[in-house]
Amino acid sequence: MTTRRSTLMRIPNTVLALACTTPWSESMTRDGDGRLFFDFDPNLFQYLLNQLRDWSSSHKVFDLPKDRFERERLRSLCIKLNFDSSFIDGIYRHEKFSKICGHVILDDKGLLARHAGTYRYAECRGMNVYSSGINRIALTLKHQAMDKYNTFIGIVWSGSPMQESSFELPTAYGWTGQKQVYLKGIPSAIQCYGGYDSDMCTNDKVDLILNCQLGLISLFNHRTRKNYEIEVDIIEGCPLPWQLHINLYGPDDRVKISNPP
Numbered sequence: 001m002t003t004r005r006s007t008l009m010r011i012p013n014t015v016l017a018l019a020c021t022t023p024w025s026e027s028m029t030r031d032g033d034g035r036l037f038f039d040f041d042p043n044l045f046q047y048l049l050n051q052l053r054d055w056s057s058s059h060k061v062f063d064l065p066k067d068r069f070e071r072e073r074l075r076s077l078c079i080k081l082n083f084d085s086s087f088i089d090g091i092y093r094h095e096k097f098s099k100i101c102g103h104v105i106l107d108d109k110g111l112l113a114r115h116a117g118t119y120r121y122a123e124c125r126g127m128n129v130y131s132s133g134i135n136r137i138a139l140t141l142k143h144q145a146m147d148k149y150n151t152f153i154g155i156v157w158s159g160s161p162m163q164e165s166s167f168e169l170p171t172a173y174g175w176t177g178q179k180q181v182y183l184k185g186i187p188s189a190i191q192c193y194g195g196y197d198s199d200m201c202t203n204d205k206v207d208l209i210l211n212c213q214l215g216l217i218s219l220f221n222h223r224t225r226k227n228y229e230i231e232v233d234i235i236e237g238c239p240l241p242w243q244l245h246i247n248l249y250g251p252d253d254r255v256k257i258s259n260p261p
Contacts, residue, residue, distance in 0.1 A: 090134030126244030
């Protein structure tokens, strides 16, 4: 396959861009006609080239394959070629809590949500609404003993009413304790849906990833390196735009947002 030099140089400081500049170009592998040669899966490499042809500084992230395996293959290729991980994994967003329902106190200018009552559900929602791109929200969890972990982390349609048991809203999707995953406000009939095991310890740092382009949400635990994924029904389940949706249950349970610099 052939492509323009300008396509390879679309994003600076990648292996593809550097391959077109001196002195890097002098050490690159070439074919019999003197053209640059990259030894990658041609279909996967073609997909990446198409992303570069359509890429603009306002787009920020690549359009990802629907298939999870193909997304991982594309991610591995991008890492090899020194693309910033945000093109695949999404961009960390500035967020804060702005709405509550129930016994919750917001501290630290809305970055910290803290349960202020006895065992009773309480809802917190983020300020932003998400309808495009791949968006990451960094969270730190604090809760009591593992057997009492019951914090819900997920999304809800921005137009849904507030309520204490907000995870039961028909537009709620997310993860909570007891290995439960909620889809359309109902616990999944599949135990440990998507491999989810509720292994969330106090002080764990997790990322909630909202992939609006594919209708997916993911929860990544930095301690365990586990990533859980839910496919969202954006037609009959949770339409766009989405909001960050947290539900606290135990006394003094907390979720804190960590914004990028």
